[in-house]
Amino acid sequence: MAIKHLLGLQELNAEEILTILDTARTFREVLERPIKKVPALRGVTICNAFFEPSTRTRVSFELAEKRLSADMVNFSASNSSVTKGETLRDTIQNIEAMKLDIVVVRHSSAGVPTYLAKHLAARIVNAGDGQHEHPTQALLDLYTIREKKGRIAGLKVAIVGDIAHSRVARSDIWGLTKLGAEVTVVAPRTLVPLEIERMGVKVATSLEEGIRGADVINVLRLQLERQAGGFLPSLREYRMTFGLEPGGLGPATPDVLIMHPGPINRGVEIHPDLADGPHSVILEQVTNGVAIRMAVLYLVSGGTPPEPMVEGNVLMTAHPAGR
Amino acid sequence: MNRTAQALRSWERAETILLRGALLVDPAAGLEEVQDLFLRRGRVEGIAPQIAREADLIVDLDGMVCAPGFGDLHVHLREPGDEDAETIETGTHAAAVGGFTRVACMPNTHPPIDTRGQIEFLLRRAAECGHCRVHPVAAATVARAGKQLTDMRELQGAGAIAVSDDGSPVADALIMRRLLEYARTWDMLVITHAEELSLSRGGIMNEGYWSTVLGLPGIPAASEGVAIARDVRLAELTGARLHVAHVSTREGVEVIRLAKSRGIPVTAETAPHYISLTDESLKSFDPVYRVNPPLRAEQDRQAVLEGLRDGTLDIIACDHAPHTRVAKDQELSAAPPGMIGLETAVGVTIEFLHHREGFDLSQIVRAFATRPAEISGWGGGRIRLGEDADLTILDPHAEWVVDPQSFVSMAGNCPFRDLKLRGRVRMTVCDGRITHEEGLRFCPSERLQSQLV
Ligand SMILES: [Zn+2]
Numbered sequence: 001m002a003i004k005h006l007l008g009l010q011e012l013n014a015e016e017i018l019t020i021l022d023t024a025r026t027f028r029e030v031l032e033r034p035i036k037k038v039p040a041l042r043g044v045t046i047c048n049a050f051f052e053p054s055t056r057t058r059v060s061f062e063l064a065e066k067r068l069s070a071d072m073v074n075f076s077a078s079n080s081s082v083t084k085g086e087t088l089r090d091t092i093q094n095i096e097a098m099k100l101d102i103v104v105v106r107h108s109s110a111g112v113p114t115y116l117a118k119h120l121a122a123r124i125v126n127a128g129d130g131q132h133e134h135p136t137q138a139l140l141d142l143y144t145i146r147e148k149k150g151r152i153a154g155l156k157v158a159i160v161g162d163i164a165h166s167r168v169a170r171s172d173i174w175g176l177t178k179l180g181a182e183v184t185v186v187a188p189r190t191l192v193p194l195e196i197e198r199m200g201v202k203v204a205t206s207l208e209e210g211i212r213g214a215d216v217i218n219v220l221r222l223q224l225e226r227q228a229g230g231f232l233p234s235l236r237e238y239r240m241t242f243g244l245e246p247g248g249l250g251p252a253t254p255d256v257l258i259m260h261p262g263p264i265n266r267g268v269e270i271h272p273d274l275a276d277g278p279h280s281v282i283l284e285q286v287t288n289g290v291a292i293r294m295a296v297l298y299l300v301s302g303g304t305p306p307e308p309m310v311e312g313n314v315l316m317t318a319h320p321a322g323r
Numbered sequence: 324m325n326r327t328a329q330a331l332r333s334w335e336r337a338e339t340i341l342l343r344g345a346l347l348v349d350p351a352a353g354l355e356e357v358q359d360l361f362l363r364r365g366r367v368e369g370i371a372p373q374i375a376r377e378a379d380l381i382v383d384l385d386g387m388v389c390a391p392g393f394g395d396l397h398v399h400l401r402e403p404g405d406e407d408a409e410t411i412e413t414g415t416h417a418a419a420v421g422g423f424t425r426v427a428c429m430p431n432t433h434p435p436i437d438t439r440g441q442i443e444f445l446l447r448r449a450a451e452c453g454h455c456r457v458h459p460v461a462a463a464t465v466a467r468a469g470k471q472l473t474d475m476r477e478l479q480g481a482g483a484i485a486v487s488d489d490g491s492p493v494a495d496a497l498i499m500r501r502l503l504e505y506a507r508t509w510d511m512l513v514i515t516h517a518e519e520l521s522l523s524r525g526g527i528m529n530e531g532y533w534s535t536v537l538g539l540p541g542i543p544a545a546s547e548g549v550a551i552a553r554d555v556r557l558a559e560l561t562g563a564r565l566h567v568a569h570v571s572t573r574e575g576v577e578v579i580r581l582a583k584s585r586g587i588p589v590t591a592e593t594a595p596h597y598i599s600l601t602d603e604s605l606k607s608f609d610p611v612y613r614v615n616p617p618l619r620a621e622q623d624r625q626a627v628l629e630g631l632r633d634g635t636l637d638i639i640a641c642d643h644a645p646h647t648r649v650a651k652d653q654e655l656s657a658a659p660p661g662m663i664g665l666e667t668a669v670g671v672t673i674e675f676l677h678h679r680e681g682f683d684l685s686q687i688v689r690a691f692a693t694r695p696a697e698i699s700g701w702g703g704g705r706i707r708l709g710e711d712a713d714l715t716i717l718d719p720h721a722e723w724v725v726d727p728q729s730f731v732s733m734a735g736n737c738p739f740r741d742l743k744l745r746g747r748v749r750m751t752v753c754d755g756r757i758t759h760e761e762g763l764r765f766c767p768s769e770r771l772q773s774q775l776v
Contacts, residue, residue, distance in 0.1 A: 010536070089652050109654040110538045111608025130656070131538030167538055193535035 008133035064293035138171030153180030161220030186210030337379035345384035351705035365755020392424030392713035397640035404433025422748035431490035487514035503563035517550035548574025573626035610658030645734030673746025
């Protein structure tokens, strides 16, 4: 199996997703060692091109790149030349001229990673494009669920919150449904995009209904500007109707996992006691994110996935980069 | 001298021309049969089966369709102001290559067309270029700002064929009412770009399954349906002639069908891209597919086809909207909406309506020639004895592959790249002159040949 770019989970099949998760498990083990570094991507140059502000995702990618011994440069463009009339095309030509092997890109406009993949020789990893996809976030969600529950297939997963504007929701839906989970999205109608049922999910407009029997509840961040956009009457009403409260887990399974892609609006979409409570795996998601990003970078650069069942040392040697 | 130049010279020098063997399709005359056309100095002197008269030049049109010159009621020529995207010269040349002898050009130029001087400029430039007739559409409101009506009577006198703020709707319903009432005074056609901006603002593509999957801001079909409903009600109130531009949705078609059944004086157009493409194209994220109104869902495409079939939609107009390569070579959210269409309209329409959907050729000629003439009052629209020949000659079976590199339009934002089509324009005759010719057999008499040497 060869993954050339990671543009979204829509275009991956179950086998490819599982390969990434298996590879991540190998790297996750590396992260527990005293020396958390392997030479897998020695000599590979990676550019983190962030056209939209992001701290968490960028730091996670940077860490993954350092752990893999890659050479790494950052290109943060949100307030620089791009807003001053430099076109994406110019930026791309500059990136190309710098002979980079992998470009990790985040952009506020959906489809930019696809555009880059079409115009650049480098491998592209989507770190979030508009409201389209955020595949590494979904992969780390899948990884976390699989580690905790031992499987994905047959699980009931509720995704609660601003589905309409969420790239995490879209990637999660593709990943979870491809691996056989039963997904329900839970939100007021203003935050449910048209025809989302055709993506293979159920829609619930009551939190109680939506989380009934859920093995996992993934709570999305509510952008506070949604209120100004007329999507919600008030944050207060949202908290009262769709906010996850300690007394509200009744309909879910007793050992339900609570997830959140961060950053959390404590006291809006989730009560602090739940975010920090025993059901929460939010911080594990962050740790797993580094392993997932290591796996993705390793695989798109042409790395060999580990043999099933054999925790091999294939990762211990440097290999030629993708280009 | 190349073959085409030779053909043109023989046409110019010939006193008499016989166009032989084409299937004449002229719905206005109720004609659809193989007949010959006899021209004297570019003027139609005879229409009959198998004309046996001698002629200086015989053009063999066996297997071709010969129709009244096609007219496009919705074209953006971009001049003045955006001459890096298209000019009157290149845009009208593209029209001629596409089989059009007339185009109506929209006023959303920079500056917008809202004064007599600008109308005169357009007409003068078009005449100098000589590729096809240009009928300016004047802005309906000053600077297309939607506030104050333009001096419509004066603009009409200068040659404006209609008024429209196309590119934007007239947002204020009262201004729209006054506009329609005032236009009725002068029997001026009002073309509405029907879009409820409060519903569509910020949108990039049709709102539906694909906008959900792609995470792109959606433009609901209702933004068109609501706006058309408002405007047809105002047309009913005022009695003015309303023409709805670029209908793209099922809602739009249904509202117009109802309005027509109530006798409201409304006509409507759709564009070749709404009969051939859907919002699924956007999955490539290629800005060439960004257009306003956006490419819609398959059910909308089906409704548009049905609207054309039952006459709810009267005409096909390209909404030819050229953009520079630089403007379109950006992320979707930054690239401007619009696609070019003049050089592919006939091919796309014959492929999708005639070959795939079983439309008669006469239905297509009606949509490209007969009805545009009736709606706009620009003349033409039928083949008349005693008038300068104004003809579109096409081969409905000729196969070709769309290559924007070969276009005479300056722009390349064509969504049909690499598409294989059946149906191609072979010759365009405007005012008795050939404005485009491609691969026909010209047989000059010996007398003419000796003159040409
Ligand atoms: Zn328009």
